Amino acid sequence: xxxxxxxxxxxxxxxxxxxxxxxxxxxGTFTGNRALQIEEPxxxxxxxxxxxxxxxxxxxxxxxxxxxxxxSGEVGLPGLSEPQVVQHYTRLSQKNYxxxxxxxxxxxxxxxxxxxxxxxxxxxxxxxxLHPLQPxxxxxxxxxxxxxxxxxxxxxxxxxxxxxxxxxxxHGEMCGMMAIAAALEAKGERAxxxxxxxxxxxxxxxxxxxxxxxxxxxxxxxxxxxxxxLAALKAALGPDVAAIMLTNPNTCGLFESEIVEISKAVHAVxxxxxxxGANFNAIVGRVRxxxxxxxxxxxxxxxxxxxxxxxxxPGAGPVVLSAALxxxxxxxxxxxxxxxxxxxxxxxxxxSLGIEGTPLGRLKAFHGQMGMFTRAxxxxxxxxxxxxxxxxxxAVLSANYVMAALGDTxxxxxxxxxxxxxLFDDSFLKGTGVSTLDFAKAMIDEGYHPMTMYFPLVVxxxxxxxxxxxxxxxDLDQFIGALRSLTARAKTGTAAEAFKAAPLYSPRRRLxxxxxxxxxxxxxxxxxxxxxxxx
Amino acid sequence: xxxxxxxEADRREMLGVIGAKSVDELFRDVPASAVLxxxxxxxxxxxxxxxxxxxxxxxxAKNLSPGSDPFFIGAGAYRHHVPATVDYMIQxxxxxxxxxxxxxxxxxxxxxYLFEFQTQITLLTGMEVANASMYDGSTGTSEAVLMANRVTxxxxxxxxxxxxxxxxxxxxxxxxWEGFKAVVTAVDAGGLEDLIAQVDKxxxxxxxxxxxxxxxxxxxxxxxxxxxAAGALLIVVVTEVVSLGLLKPPGEMGAxxxxxxxxSIGNGLGFGGPYVGLFATRDKYMRQMPxxxxxxxxxxxxxxxxxxxxxxxxxxxxxxxxxxxxxxxAGLCALAFTVHLTLLGEAGFRRLAEINHAKASELADxxxxxxxxKLLNDSFFNEFTVRxxxxxxxxxxxxxxxxxxxxxxxxxxxxxxxxxxNLLLLAATETAxxxxxxPLVAALKEVL
Numbered sequence: 001x002x003x004x005x006x007x008x009x010x011x012x013x014x015x016x017x018x019x020x021x022x023x024x025x026x027x028g029t030f031t032g033n034r035a036l037q038i039e040e041p042x043x044x045x046x047x048x049x050x051x052x053x054x055x056x057x058x059x060x061x062x063x064x065x066x067x068x069x070x071x072s073g074e075v076g077l078p079g080l081s082e083p084q085v086v087q088h089y090t091r092l093s094q095k096n097y098x099x100x101x102x103x104x105x106x107x108x109x110x111x112x113x114x115x116x117x118x119x120x121x122x123x124x125x126x127x128x129x130l131h132p133l134q135p136x137x138x139x140x141x142x143x144x145x146x147x148x149x150x151x152x153x154x155x156x157x158x159x160x161x162x163x164x165x166x167x168x169x170x171h172g173e174m175c176g177m178m179a180i181a182a183a184l185e186a187k188g189e190r191a192x193x194x195x196x197x198x199x200x201x202x203x204x205x206x207x208x209x210x211x212x213x214x215x216x217x218x219x220x221x222x223x224x225x226x227x228x229x230l231a232a233l234k235a236a237l238g239p240d241v242a243a244i245m246l247t248n249p250n251t252c253g254l255f256e257s258e259i260v261e262i263s264k265a266v267h268a269v270x271x272x273x274x275x276x277g278a279n280f281n282a283i284v285g286r287v288r289x290x291x292x293x294x295x296x297x298x299x300x301x302x303x304x305x306x307x308x309x310x311x312x313x314p315g316a317g318p319v320v321l322s323a324a325l326x327x328x329x330x331x332x333x334x335x336x337x338x339x340x341x342x343x344x345x346x347x348x349x350x351x352s353l354g355i356e357g358t359p360l361g362r363l364k365a366f367h368g369q370m371g372m373f374t375r376a377x378x379x380x381x382x383x384x385x386x387x388x389x390x391x392x393x394x395a396v397l398s399a400n401y402v403m404a405a406l407g408d409t410x411x412x413x414x415x416x417x418x419x420x421x422x423l424f425d426d427s428f429l430k431g432t433g434v435s436t437l438d439f440a441k442a443m444i445d446e447g448y449h450p451m452t453m454y455f456p457l458v459v460x461x462x463x464x465x466x467x468x469x470x471x472x473x474x475d476l477d478q479f480i481g482a483l484r485s486l487t488a489r490a491k492t493g494t495a496a497e498a499f500k501a502a503p504l505y506s507p508r509r510r511l512x513x514x515x516x517x518x519x520x521x522x523x524x525x526x527x528x529x530x531x532x533x534x535x
Numbered sequence: 536x537x538x539x540x541x542x543e544a545d546r547r548e549m550l551g552v553i554g555a556k557s558v559d560e561l562f563r564d565v566p567a568s569a570v571l572x573x574x575x576x577x578x579x580x581x582x583x584x585x586x587x588x589x590x591x592x593x594x595x596a597k598n599l600s601p602g603s604d605p606f607f608i609g610a611g612a613y614r615h616h617v618p619a620t621v622d623y624m625i626q627x628x629x630x631x632x633x634x635x636x637x638x639x640x641x642x643x644x645x646x647x648y649l650f651e652f653q654t655q656i657t658l659l660t661g662m663e664v665a666n667a668s669m670y671d672g673s674t675g676t677s678e679a680v681l682m683a684n685r686v687t688x689x690x691x692x693x694x695x696x697x698x699x700x701x702x703x704x705x706x707x708x709x710x711x712w713e714g715f716k717a718v719v720t721a722v723d724a725g726g727l728e729d730l731i732a733q734v735d736k737x738x739x740x741x742x743x744x745x746x747x748x749x750x751x752x753x754x755x756x757x758x759x760x761x762x763x764a765a766g767a768l769l770i771v772v773v774t775e776v777v778s779l780g781l782l783k784p785p786g787e788m789g790a791x792x793x794x795x796x797x798x799s800i801g802n803g804l805g806f807g808g809p810y811v812g813l814f815a816t817r818d819k820y821m822r823q824m825p826x827x828x829x830x831x832x833x834x835x836x837x838x839x840x841x842x843x844x845x846x847x848x849x850x851x852x853x854x855x856x857x858x859x860x861x862x863x864x865a866g867l868c869a870l871a872f873t874v875h876l877t878l879l880g881e882a883g884f885r886r887l888a889e890i891n892h893a894k895a896s897e898l899a900d901x902x903x904x905x906x907x908x909k910l911l912n913d914s915f916f917n918e919f920t921v922r923x924x925x926x927x928x929x930x931x932x933x934x935x936x937x938x939x940x941x942x943x944x945x946x947x948x949x950x951x952x953x954x955x956x957n958l959l960l961l962a963a964t965e966t967a968x969x970x971x972x973x974p975l976v977a978a979l980k981e982v983l
Contacts, residue, residue, distance in 0.1 A: 053879065056887060071782055077655065092647050095643035128806075170861055288571070361712075523657050
């Protein structure tokens, strides 16, 4: 193992990506650290043979029963003691922005408060320390818990069934679209209905999912109000259409006001309505998607129901299903018989339980993201029906407040009211030399995580701000003040260079993404040190 | 409501700035037919933290959590000791409440640990490149088959009878709806299957598991050669990742894609999820991989840093032409994996594997010494299969009544296959003790 004495990793290097060097890169400390910002090597540069962070007993001597396949040579893992491991990952953690630190207005991601009671109950031994294949008689409480969450999800959405096993939103999309394919197959129409309609503003997962299932994706344009163009949709509908995949509230942060007409038109031609539930937070407890004619919808438990985003997962994406699609829900089915819970894992089990159903198959080992179910249910029980309704109202109120408070100086993409996120385009930056990216990077120096940038694609230089219901008004006001100040600075017309140099105060300044993609270094090797990368 | 900071006064003031009389005005785009009078009916109102905690304690009390009771279930999820440091670290808010590192300047913590994670996976598997994790091993396996189909432009996957039955079922489901052929071979409880003869010019990949679902340790070098001769890829699945501390890695056998369930390192049983999928392949297939990838680069000051990279494979850029629809991965579970494996290091990881093998060897000897019980395995790591003189499911139920979680009756996952009715799959990890093994053996003698 190589020990890095120079912790800075900050050897002399030219500026990358055409970004101007600034005084901040000569920070003038001997270590390269800057007070609480401590430079940290990789574990592979820290390890020493003879160090170990665990104490394990000497194994009993036994005759190998490994079929002669004992590993020869080292794995190559570094050896670190426990305090080194704690310090290493603590220092890394301090290079992250997080919800716990402040406003995280990443549109479409619903970065709301993550209550710690949810973490606590998920770790109760009677919940967290259960094997998924223990005898069913020993996990009755776990099955009851899953069913309780299922009941909430069905009631909040006004839908009769829910498939709990999908591991994330995109996995839920796959589940829902497979259910639609299964329903079409049962009607003998799968070969004929090959088209899936999706608005141009859809999340990328929608077309990716439909295409994976062999459907041809046909984009539907938006009207000048940021909603689906109903006339264009009706023109596209026909006997070859399998489904529409529509996000509501949509990715522009707007409620699809003609959604009932849309669902009627879709059903009139025998197609199904898949709703992307990524933005359910705007309407939870206030509007039931079932009342809008939805056939299936995934629910990102890590968005609306606050299971932690964890640096990018794990998520969970249960899918609520209409009566027409319910028979196709994938295994497992959790069923109550008398006062006992059971898990049906195959057709034989369903039959012996006397349940009708033709499940589409299985999407995941075991029974779904139990740890996420527990956290989501704790969140739901804490809020109750009254609190969840208030969540939607406060989320929508906060977004409209941001829109109103910035509307005169930034450029709202569409007329309001918006739902839980406020969408701006970059026309207010026209002629300033400042781009959406520059504006976002300048927010970092002001202590904020930027909003979602350049999404949805239908709005030029999009900035999608989702404050969520978790931000106090005085914090919202400070955030708004920071954005107004940045906007004013940009509009002086002389600040482009300063914006392009941002961020100055973050653990790293702008990173050269082109270099990363052109010469991919995806793992540490003794040889691929910094210098090689820079060359 | 303790999570909601806005006061009634705040709300009134905000409505004033917006120019709306009430919040209902903000919802005016909702069609009249979907407007509800008040709350959604049939659901209780909010509760305090104490009440919520009590509700979950009540759920927990209705389960048999193994605690210190005898425990020997594996079958794709393994009970290992996770050091306290791991759980502390993943609960740090900077990790727990951050999201996908879209803004690398302020998410270097996540990006660097994922880069460390990717490197660890390549070392464990003996492969060249790994991604930043999948949902779990089971979904990762079906993504591997899809990747092999893309690489080879073929549409027939050959699935071993030694692969976890639920993993097999997921591949079959994917095959049915995504349109390729999955040839599923007969269940291989004996570990003697030879798939070489079935590999042909239409085969996109062969999917095997090592150790197999039934515990057998196999050398797939010749199978890899046969695959490559036919232009197919070999996918090796590992559901017990600790085995890689002791066993020849799949990369050295010629595997093209390796998928592991990473739960054993850093992640508890959790009733089946969330877990973490490990996904590794050869450099030449890098651009056909699903999932997120973290790469090294430099910042504007020339300092080393990390970014998400090669995203032109992914759905948010490529949309319907993406390699996969996957967006989220298993970031926090990957962190748990990385922290635990860093604590273990070379010495700890290898010793942990040795202990597992020794414990399982002891258990295999003791259980197979019971009259009427036959061990099916010549080889195994920490899990093996025995044939009982009677159906295994009621035996396991009888053991559970004595608070002994005594393995998995194979029939639970293969209910339609009468040949497995008497088979019991038993696992022993470093958590197995004499206080557990003794009662298991005694109870088995009594029940059989």
